[in-house]
Amino acid sequence: MKRAFDPFLPALGVIGLIALWYFAVWKQIVDPVLLPSPVDTFQAMYKGMAGGRLGFDFLKTVERTILSTVIAAAIAIPLGIFLGASERLYRSVEFVIDFFRSTPASAMFPLFLVLFGVGNETKISVAAFGAALVILFNVAYGVMNARKTRLLAAKVMGASRLQVLTGVVLLESMPQTFIGLRNGVSLALVIVVVAEMFIGSTDGLGHRVFEAQQLFNMSDMYAAIFAAGALGYGLNLLFLLVERYFVHWSGK
Amino acid sequence: MADGAVLLRTGREDAPSGASSASAAAPHVTVRGLTKRFGTASIYDRFDLDIPRGKLVSVFGPNGCGKSTLINIIAGLILPDAGEILFDGKPLRAIKFGYVFQNYREALFPWLRSVDNIEYPLKLMKLPKAERRARVEKLVAHLGVKIDLKRYPYEMSGGQQQLISIMRALVVEPEILFLDEPFSALDYEMTLFMREQLQRIFMETGTTTVLVSHDLEEAVYLADRILLLSRGPAQIADFVHFDAPRPRADETLSEKGFIATKAHCLEVFQREVRKG
Numbered sequence: 001m002k003r004a005f006d007p008f009l010p011a012l013g014v015i016g017l018i019a020l021w022y023f024a025v026w027k028q029i030v031d032p033v034l035l036p037s038p039v040d041t042f043q044a045m046y047k048g049m050a051g052g053r054l055g056f057d058f059l060k061t062v063e064r065t066i067l068s069t070v071i072a073a074a075i076a077i078p079l080g081i082f083l084g085a086s087e088r089l090y091r092s093v094e095f096v097i098d099f100f101r102s103t104p105a106s107a108m109f110p111l112f113l114v115l116f117g118v119g120n121e122t123k124i125s126v127a128a129f130g131a132a133l134v135i136l137f138n139v140a141y142g143v144m145n146a147r148k149t150r151l152l153a154a155k156v157m158g159a160s161r162l163q164v165l166t167g168v169v170l171l172e173s174m175p176q177t178f179i180g181l182r183n184g185v186s187l188a189l190v191i192v193v194v195a196e197m198f199i200g201s202t203d204g205l206g207h208r209v210f211e212a213q214q215l216f217n218m219s220d221m222y223a224a225i226f227a228a229g230a231l232g233y234g235l236n237l238l239f240l241l242v243e244r245y246f247v248h249w250s251g252k
Numbered sequence: 253m254a255d256g257a258v259l260l261r262t263g264r265e266d267a268p269s270g271a272s273s274a275s276a277a278a279p280h281v282t283v284r285g286l287t288k289r290f291g292t293a294s295i296y297d298r299f300d301l302d303i304p305r306g307k308l309v310s311v312f313g314p315n316g317c318g319k320s321t322l323i324n325i326i327a328g329l330i331l332p333d334a335g336e337i338l339f340d341g342k343p344l345r346a347i348k349f350g351y352v353f354q355n356y357r358e359a360l361f362p363w364l365r366s367v368d369n370i371e372y373p374l375k376l377m378k379l380p381k382a383e384r385r386a387r388v389e390k391l392v393a394h395l396g397v398k399i400d401l402k403r404y405p406y407e408m409s410g411g412q413q414q415l416i417s418i419m420r421a422l423v424v425e426p427e428i429l430f431l432d433e434p435f436s437a438l439d440y441e442m443t444l445f446m447r448e449q450l451q452r453i454f455m456e457t458g459t460t461t462v463l464v465s466h467d468l469e470e471a472v473y474l475a476d477r478i479l480l481l482s483r484g485p486a487q488i489a490d491f492v493h494f495d496a497p498r499p500r501a502d503e504t505l506s507e508k509g510f511i512a513t514k515a516h517c518l519e520v521f522q523r524e525v526r527k528g
Contacts, residue, residue: 147358149353149355149358149359150358150359150361152329152353153351153353153358153359153360154372155329156327156328156329156351157351157372157373157376157420157424158373158376158377159376163376168361171361171363174363247363248363248404249362249363249404249406252362252406
């Protein structure tokens with residue numbers, strides 16, 4: 001009896017949240033101007049996504065996030081393999097990587113503004129910068145932590161250094177690389193949305209949230225926030241599914 | 253069982269036994285002047301050893317005496333500081349050999365199906381696909397293995413995974429097979445099963461086999477010769493014969509010859525441990 005209900009457990013939190021929301025609106029615990037009803041919000045979301053501004057901004061943010069992640073991966077994966085292949089080499093640049101990885105990417109906006117102007121390039125390059133460091137660090141660790149026995153096994157069977165690298169090390173680092181990609185895309189989304197709020201933006205989800213707030217259009221603002229949440233969740237899920245397909249042995 | 257020890261032939265020289273031909277009596281592997289230090293610890297100092305052809309040799313000795321180091325050096329995984337190791341007078345790179353690691357989980361490639369794991373060394377030898385498949389099928393039929401090789405290693409039990417490892421080592425038709433404590437990560441039931449598998453494989457192929465073991469019962473049960481090492485720098489404490497007929501079974505464990513041999517090995521082992 002209980003077991004049959006288990007797949008629906010995650011829905012409980014959602015129902016609970018919406019019920020709480022309704023309750024707050026009904027009892028007017030929060031000022032109705034600040035908290036529109038769930039129905040108003042989802043209507044605004046539906047209208048916005050179906051051919052409205054929100055859908056356009058949503059796609060803009062998707063485009064920037066994907067583009068910056070792709071650029072980050074294209075740079076960081078080869079570089080991470082190169083650095084990880086020699087532990088001494090990685091140790092020599094580790095501090096620099098960790099330092100900039102720890103620096104809030106938002107603190108880099110002014111610098112990138114000077115470098116790339118106020119256009120699209122700035123948003124994408126800041127996000128790519130942040131994501132690249134996360135991916136780089138994970139790929140390098142994936143390569144360095146390749147199981148020594150596995151490398152020895154390939155070597156003892158007569159594999160050359162290149163064959164060990166392409167046939168063993170690269171595959172060994174894949175699970176960690178995917179962790180880097182998942183963290184990287186999440187970070188890229190955060191940076192893109194923040195960048196869309198502040199740097200002379202005219203579109204994107206960040207811009208939509210900011211503009212709706214400025215116009216005091218609360219249902220539009222909540223709709224944009226939920227759209228951003230759905231995007232973040234969806235991207236993470238997408239990468240998990242891709243990972244499960246390509247790195248089927250991960251964690252086993 | 254003091255009189256039991258009389259039954260044993262011991263000593264370094266492999267006395268040629270009557271009818272055997274000259275080539276069978278000649279050692280397969282000769283180790284001469286092997287020297288290896290790890291930091292300040294001298295593991296081997298001018299160590300000599302002859303490994304007889306077509307026999308299963310168990311290596312047993314106190315902890316840290318360099319059992320695994322010995323086969324790792326012979327198999328080329330560790331470079332010696334000095335010394336010469338020849339296989340029928342040839343260096344390692346000129347022969348085919350197989351090596352089985354203790355940690356099968358880390359030695360197999362989880363991204364490859366079991367059959368592709370077994371084919372991996374053949375792929376390195378650049379054999380075409382059809383021939384690789386044929387070689388694996390031949391091996392499977394030869395050993396009578398009944399495992400679905402289409403599965404990934406992580407979908408299998410520990411024993412099955414180690415069997416895949418052993419098959420991967422055998423598929424190149426090696427002249428010599430090294431096993432480094434191959435069953436010590438398995439539970440007891442699986443260990444017993446795998447001992448039988450290894451004995452069958454050895455009887456089927458007759459490949460010269462060197463087995464490092466930390467279990468004296470296993471070392472004696474499986475072996476034709478038991479190499480007992482002393483503490484570092486390791487010397488041959490004894491190189492014991494055990495000639496019980498194969499296939500050996502559970503009854504072997506309670507036979508007089510087995511008990512006497514095991515008792516003798518234990519005595520030598522204890523003597524070496526106390527020396528340290």
